Amino acid sequence: MGIGVKEKKDIIVMKFGGTSISDTDKIKKAAGKAIKAKLSGCKVVIVVSAMGDATDNLINIASSINKNPSHREMDMLMSTGEQVSMALLSMAIQEKGYDCISLTGKQAGLLTDDIYSNAKILSVDKERLLKELGSNKIIVVAGFQGATPAGEITTLGRGGSDTTAVALASALGAKYCEIYTDVDGVFTADPRIESNSSKIEMLSYDEMLELASSGAKVLHLRAVEFAKRHNVVLHVRSSFNDIGGTWIMDVEDSDKKMEKPLISGVTHDTNQVKISIFGLYDKPGIAAKLLGGMAGKNINVDLIVQNVSENNLATISFTIKNEDLNSARKVLENIKDKLGIERIEVDTEVAKVSIIGEGMQTHPGIAAKMFDLLGQQDINIEMISTSTIRISCVIRKEKIRKAVRVLHKGFILDK
Amino acid sequence: MGIGVKEKKDIIVMKFGGTSISDTDKIKKAAGKAIKAKLSGCKVVIVVSAMGDATDNLINIASSINKNPSHREMDMLMSTGEQVSMALLSMAIQEKGYDCISLTGKQAGLLTDDIYSNAKILSVDKERLLKELGSNKIIVVAGFQGATPAGEITTLGRGGSDTTAVALASALGAKYCEIYTDVDGVFTADPRIESNSSKIEMLSYDEMLELASSGAKVLHLRAVEFAKRHNVVLHVRSSFNDIGGTWIMDVEDSDKKMEKPLISGVTHDTNQVKISIFGLYDKPGIAAKLLGGMAGKNINVDLIVQNVSENNLATISFTIKNEDLNSARKVLENIKDKLGIERIEVDTEVAKVSIIGEGMQTHPGIAAKMFDLLGQQDINIEMISTSTIRISCVIRKEKIRKAVRVLHKGFILDK
Numbered sequence: 139m140g141i142g143v144k145e146k147k148d149i150i151v152m153k154f155g156g157t158s159i160s161d162t163d164k165i166k167k168a169a170g171k172a173i174k175a176k177l178s179g180c181k182v183v184i185v186v187s188a189m190g191d192a193t194d195n196l197i198n199i200a201s202s203i204n205k206n207p208s209h210r211e212m213d214m215l216m217s218t219g220e221q222v223s224m225a226l227l228s229m230a231i232q233e234k235g236y237d238c239i240s241l242t243g244k245q246a247g248l249l250t251d252d253i254y255s256n257a258k259i260l261s262v263d264k265e266r267l268l269k270e271l272g273s274n275k276i277i278v279v280a281g282f283q284g285a286t287p288a289g290e291i292t293t294l295g296r297g298g299s300d301t302t303a304v305a306l307a308s309a310l311g312a313k314y315c316e317i318y319t320d321v322d323g324v325f326t327a328d329p330r331i332e333s334n335s336s337k338i339e340m341l342s343y344d345e346m347l348e349l350a351s352s353g354a355k356v357l358h359l360r361a362v363e364f365a366k367r368h369n370v371v372l373h374v375r376s377s378f379n380d381i382g383g384t385w386i387m388d389v390e391d392s393d394k395k396m397e398k399p400l401i402s403g404v405t406h407d408t409n410q411v412k413i414s415i416f417g418l419y420d421k422p423g424i425a426a427k428l429l430g431g432m433a434g435k436n437i438n439v440d441l442i443v444q445n446v447s448e449n450n451l452a453t454i455s456f457t458i459k460n461e462d463l464n465s466a467r468k469v470l471e472n473i474k475d476k477l478g479i480e481r482i483e484v485d486t487e488v489a490k491v492s493i494i495g496e497g498m499q500t501h502p503g504i505a506a507k508m509f510d511l512l513g514q515q516d517i518n519i520e521m522i523s524t525s526t527i528r529i530s531c532v533i534r535k536e537k538i539r540k541a542v543r544v545l546h547k548g549f550i551l552d553k
Numbered sequence: 554m555g556i557g558v559k560e561k562k563d564i565i566v567m568k569f570g571g572t573s574i575s576d577t578d579k580i581k582k583a584a585g586k587a588i589k590a591k592l593s594g595c596k597v598v599i600v601v602s603a604m605g606d607a608t609d610n611l612i613n614i615a616s617s618i619n620k621n622p623s624h625r626e627m628d629m630l631m632s633t634g635e636q637v638s639m640a641l642l643s644m645a646i647q648e649k650g651y652d653c654i655s656l657t658g659k660q661a662g663l664l665t666d667d668i669y670s671n672a673k674i675l676s677v678d679k680e681r682l683l684k685e686l687g688s689n690k691i692i693v694v695a696g697f698q699g700a701t702p703a704g705e706i707t708t709l710g711r712g713g714s715d716t717t718a719v720a721l722a723s724a725l726g727a728k729y730c731e732i733y734t735d736v737d738g739v740f741t742a743d744p745r746i747e748s749n750s751s752k753i754e755m756l757s758y759d760e761m762l763e764l765a766s767s768g769a770k771v772l773h774l775r776a777v778e779f780a781k782r783h784n785v786v787l788h789v790r791s792s793f794n795d796i797g798g799t800w801i802m803d804v805e806d807s808d809k810k811m812e813k814p815l816i817s818g819v820t821h822d823t824n825q826v827k828i829s830i831f832g833l834y835d836k837p838g839i840a841a842k843l844l845g846g847m848a849g850k851n852i853n854v855d856l857i858v859q860n861v862s863e864n865n866l867a868t869i870s871f872t873i874k875n876e877d878l879n880s881a882r883k884v885l886e887n888i889k890d891k892l893g894i895e896r897i898e899v900d901t902e903v904a905k906v907s908i909i910g911e912g913m914q915t916h917p918g919i920a921a922k923m924f925d926l927l928g929q930q931d932i933n934i935e936m937i938s939t940s941t942i943r944i945s946c947v948i949r950k951e952k953i954r955k956a957v958r959v960l961h962k963g964f965i966l967d968k
Contacts, residue, residue, distance in 0.1 A: 162617045196637070202577045203641055204648040211647065214655050215640035218633035222611070225630035226618055232626065233619035240629050245704060289660060 148313040149271065150175055153185040153281065153303035157320040158377035159223055160190030162230075168377060169230035171318070172276055176236065181271045183310065185281040185303040186227055188219025209254030213283070213293045216255075217243070220280035220299070228278045238276040241266065243292075244285035246277075247309075248302065250292045257284060257292035259301070262309035271310075279306065297358025304361045308368035315370050317357060318377035323384035324349060324356050327404040327546040331539050334551060338384050338402055345402050345494055346372075346386045348528040352492035353407035362386070389496075400497035400504070401549040406542050408489040408535055410440070410457045412520070413466060417480020420452040424477060428454060431469045437462040441490070441523040441532055451480070455521065457488065457532060488520065489538040492530040493545055505529050511548040517541050563728040564686065565590055568600040568696065568718035572735040573792035574638055575605030577645075583792060584645035586733070587691055591651065596686045598725065600696040600718040601642055603634025624669030628698075628708045631670075632658070635695035635714070643693045653691040656681065658707075659700035661692075662724075663717065665707045672699060672707035674716065677724035686725075694721065712773020719776045723783035730785050732772060733792035738799035739764060739771050742819040742961040746954050749966060753799050753817055760817050760909055761787075761801045763943040767907035768822035777801070815912035815919070816964040821957050823904045823950055825855070826878050827935070829870040830885070832895020839892060840869060846884040852877040856905070856938040856947055866895070870936065872903065872947060903935065904953040907945040908960055920944050926963045932956050 152175060154168045168184075176182045187193075196215050200207050207215075224240040231238035247263030270277050281299025284292050294301055300317060307315035324346070327335040341349070343366035350359045356374055365372050365386065375383025418424050425444055432439050440457040458466055463484070470482055491512075498504040508529055512519060517540065521532035533541055567590060569583045583599075591597045602608075611630050615622050622630075636657060643655040662678030685692050696714025699707050709716055715732060722730035739761070742750040756764070758781035765774045771789055780787050780801065790798025833839050840859060847854050855872040873881055878899070885897055906927075913919040923944055927934060932955065936947035948956055 162614060165618060199577060200641065200644060203580060204644040207644040208647055211640045211643045211655060214643075214657075215637060218636045218640075221633045221636075222630060225626045225633075226615065228626045228629075229615060229619040229622040232623055240626060242629075242706075291657075 147179060147181050149181045149183065149310045151183045151185060151303050151307040151310070151312045151315040152318060153299060153316065154187065154227070154318045154377060155299065155320070156187040156190050156193070158318045159186060159227065162226070164377070165189075165223075165226050165230050168227060168318070169234060171377065172227075172231060173234055173236055176276055180313070182276045183267065183271070183306055183312070184227065184276065184278045185299055185306060186220055186223040186278060187281050187299040188216075189223050189226075192219040192222065209256075210290065213254045213291055216293050217280070217283040217291050220282050224278045224280045231276055231278070236276055237274060238278060239270050240278040240280070241270075242280050242285075243283035243302070244289070246279040246306070248279075248284035248305065250284035250286060250294070252286045252288075252290060252292065254290075254292055256295035257286075259284060259294070259305050262305055264309050267306070267310060297360045300358045300361030301364055304364045304368070304370050304372070307370045308364070312370070314373050315365070316373045316375060317361075318375060319356060320376065320378070321356060322376045322379070322381055323374050324354060324386075324403065326402070326550045327542050328406065331406070331542045332404070332546045335546060336550075340385045340387070340389065341402055342389045342496055343386060344527055345496055348492070348494040348525060349403055349405055352490065352494065352528060352530055353405035354403070357386075399495065399550070400501055401493050401495035403494050404491065404542055404545045404550065405494065406489060406491045406538050408538055409460050410488050410490050410532070411460055411463050412455060412457050412485040412488045412532065413470075414453065414455040414483040414485070415470070415479055415481075416451075416453050416483070417478060418452040418454060419478045420450045424452065425454060427473065427477060429456075431473050432458070432466060435465045435469055437466050437469070441521045441530065443521050451478075457490065457521065460486070487535045488532050489535040490530050490532050491538060491541040491545065492528055493549055494528045495549075496527050498529070499526050507548065508545065511544050512541060515540050515544050517544075562594060562596050564596045564598065564725045566598045566600060566718050566722040566725070566727045566730040567733060568714060568731065569602065569642070569733045569792060570714065570735070571602040571605050571608070573733045574601060574642065577641075579792070580604075580638075580641050580645050583642060583733070584649060586792065587642075587646055588649055588651055591691055595728070597691045598682065598686070598721055598727070599642065599691065599693045600714055600721060601635055601638040601693060602696050602714040603631075604638050604641075607634040607637065624671075625705065628669045628706055631708050632695070632698040632706050635697050639693040639695045646691055646693070651691055652689060653693060654685050655693040655695070656685075657695050657700075658698035658717070659704070661694040661721070663699035663720065665699035665701060665709070667701045667703075667705060667707065669705075669707055671710035672701075674699060674709070674720050677720055679724050682721070682725060712775045715773045715776030716779055719779045719783070719785050719787070722785045723779070727785070729788050730780070731788045731790060732776075733790060734771060735791065735793070736771060737791045737794070737796055738789050739769060739801075739818065741817070741965045742957050743821065746821070746957045747819070747961045750961060751965075755800045755802070755804065756817055757804045757911055758801060759942055760911055763907070763909040763940060764818055764820055767905065767909065767943060767945055768820035769818070772801075814910065814965070815916055816908050816910035818909050819906065819957055819960045819965065820909065821904060821906045821953050823953055824875050825872045825903050825905050825947070826875055827870060827872050827900040827903045827947065828881060828885075829868065829898040829900070830894055830896075831866075831868050831898070832893060833867040833869060834893040835865050835867040839867065842888065842892060843869060844871075846888050847873070847881060850880045850884055852881050852884070856936045856945065858936050866893075872905065872936065875901070902950045903947050904950040905945050905947050906953060906956040906960065907943055908964055909943045910964075911942050913944070914941050922963065923960065926959050927956060930955050930959050932959075
């Protein structure tokens with residue numbers, strides 16, 4: 139490109155999570171990464187979470203004052219965490235001699251609905267962002283927060299900062315959105331269980347969605363869904379080194395797809411409870427009533443198995459997250475008589491192991507191999523659930539490490 | 554008042570400083586005071602500072618990142634302190650079953666200019682405040698902060714929360730503005746020095762201004778000036794008991810004026826440095842040049858004495874605050890040659906003692922009595938400054954306790 143030719147610079151969005159900016163040294167490191175991106179010729183928008191355990195500290199002090207604070211006031215309180223981070227990171231960048239400005243969610247144009255503590259992004263008003271980028275500034279935006287059209291401060295709920303980053307990347311047409319975290323990327327299995335696991339170079343959105351929903355904690359489901367819907371390229375990487383991380387993008391039409399392995403990763407989730415309900419009337423719609431009651435209380439039911447016994451009574455087993463157990467008990471108590479429930483069993487000693495990979499769509503026999511591998515290790519499969527690119531099995535919790543290892547060896551290492 | 558008659562309720566503004574809400578127990582106590590005011594039939598607007606040492610903590614972390622952070626980012630950072638306080642106090646009030654809403658400076662309609670870190674209030678847009686009061690809510694507003702017309706977050710500088718409270722009281726036509734603090738009110742002398750000092754029941758704005766500017770730390774000068782200009786009745790009182798405090802109001806036309814003592818209080822200020830400049834050319838305007846240079850660096854010059862010596866050279870001595878010493882040295886260095894300065898002496902061992910009272914306007918001989926009382930104790934007076942209701946003397950710092958005690962005994966106890 140010749141001198142004098144006005145170049146349209148790429149915009150990139152960089153998101154730093156709480157562990158990546160938990161002290162002043164780490165904030166300075168994050169500033170260094172932002173400046174490096176800027177010097178490489180990009181326009182840079184940064185999204186920050188609250189520092190380290192700032193959010194937990196605020197929750198604790200609030201709960202010592204009010205056990206059930208209003209969501210509006212909680213959002214007012216919580217949003218300060220990201221505001222502190224963004225001001226400090228902006229100061230760190232300015233200290234190195236670069237122009238920088240921090241913006242609250244409201245100032246950055248993140249318009250949300252008024253569901254406090256779990257707000258949805260309605261739109262991003264880009265005017266201010268484009269103005270600051272136009273004057274060549276690095277922008278630091280508070281993640282996790284936005285404002286209603288009336289100017290009330292809201293927060294986006296779990297995974298909110300990731301979602302902010304993806305939303306901004308989408309609105310600005312960013313080249314990609316980098317999610318900086320405390321690990322090198324998405325791994326083929328949890329490295330704490332399987333030391334031979336390795337970083338995955340590339341994933342499709344659907345694979346990442348299945349990984350996130352089946353136990354991988356590195357990216358929040360909601361942000362991945364947003365990225366998929368708006369085709370935002372994600373790059374999950376470490377804030378503590380310069381090694382490339384895991385790219386998440388649409389690989390449908392790409393040559394890359396050819397190179398993709400059959401199975402991308404093995405995940406596990408020990409945060410599971412199995413509830414079994416015996417003696418249900420076996421009438422159409424009985425499962426729907428049961429699950430509708432759970433959905434009404436925002437309880438996410440994961441795997442479900444229904445059996446019909448001889449005397450026209452049904453048994454339904456399903457898994458939920460540990461933290462939903464109390465709410466689930468209340469729902470069941472309310473509908474117990476109506477559905478003719480005879481007996482409820484709660485089993486907290488279960489866990490879920492999953493294999494995920496787009497390759498399985500075109501390779502029959504994957505499920506059989508999975509069951510065989512588990513069987514060889516005397517691991518009993520209690521429930522099974524599948525999608526087109528995932529197979530999950532509920533097993534005894536005590537066998538979960540063994541299960542992850544044998545599946546990782548069988549599908550990833552011996553590919 | 555009969556049933557069914559719509560009553561126009563009085564609005565009161567209550568301001569809680571950092572020491573009054575420094576932990577969750579104190580926040581709950583402040584909530585109790587607000588509810589009590591509400592139950593007495595008032596509409597209640599609360600203004601809060603940041604909790605305890607929250608502000609200092611934020612300043613410290615900022616300075617470990619950037620020694621000279623931009624004022625805009627500092628305001629972004631600092632404003633979170635009050636936002637935390639207001640959300641927590643609002644939760645504490647809600648916990649007791651009362652409707653309450655917290656508002657940032659921006660949401661409360663505090664419009665300021667864009668002098669970051671030292672913004673001036675341009676106006677208060679009452680719409681939101683009146684709406685929330687109309688729906689019978691207690692309102693908690695973040696002190697110390699506002700927003701520019703463009704929506705940028707600003708802070709008001711020193712004494713900012715007091716100023717917020719007075720500005721809101723003025724805009725809303727509040728009956729009075731209560732300043733809750735960690736002492737029982739304004740005292741006739743510092744109780745740590747003079748154990749016989751007592752709480753002052755009532756002061757005029759001018760007396761409070763002189764007290765505040767001559768060493769009393771309980772109220773900030775700027776807030777008192779604002780209150781005087783807008784005729785806002787102030788009540789300075791303790792947040793830890795229910796004893797009435799000190800009322801500050803216009804007593805010009807009041808019977809109360811008759812009851813007022815000759816001298817309201819004795820104040821002292823040990824945060825003083827005396828600078829003496831020798832060998833100045835004795836030309837008209839030389840003092841103005843010297844003091845103009847100081848004013849240009851925002852250095853407040855307090856007492857000034859000028860002497861002309863025989864050989865047409867002048868000596869000027871003046872006092873400034875300790876923290877301004879370095880800036881003052883720089884100013885002097887720059888103008889040294891131009892003004893023909895021969896020698897500069899800096900004396901940090903000085904202090905200022907003052908007596909304040911509207912009564913002195915109509916009683917001659919007060920100054921003579923003051924000098925006599927100090928003289929009896931062998932306290933040498935180095936500089937003198939007077940206003941219509943104040944006399945200040947600069948003395949040796951080591952004699953300040955003795956000076957406060959003898960003046961308090963002579964003017965307050967023996968009245």
